[in-house]
Amino acid sequence: MNISARLTDERVLDVRCDEHSLIVDLMDGRTISVPLAWYPRLLHAAPEARAVWEVCGGGYGIHWPEIDEDLSTEGLLRGAPAPKAA
16 A cells, blocks of 8 residues: 555545535545535535534445435545436
C-alpha cells in the first residue's frame, strides 16, 4: 500500500448544511461542499430534518432518517448529483 492510500480516510466525521450547500468533513481532514440543489430531498427538507443524520455503511455513508435520503462519500467525492426521477 502506498503512503497516499494510507493517509486517505473517506469516512464521515461531520455533516452540516447551510442555506445553499451540503458540507461533509472527512476523517482525513478534507471537506466536501456540494450544492443542496443536487439533492432535492435535502433541499426541500426543513433545516431541523437536515440536522438529523447518522453515519452508515461502515462510515462511508450518511443517512437522514426523517428525509429518507442516503449519500455516500464516494458519490460526493465524484461530484455525483442525485439521479433524476423517472
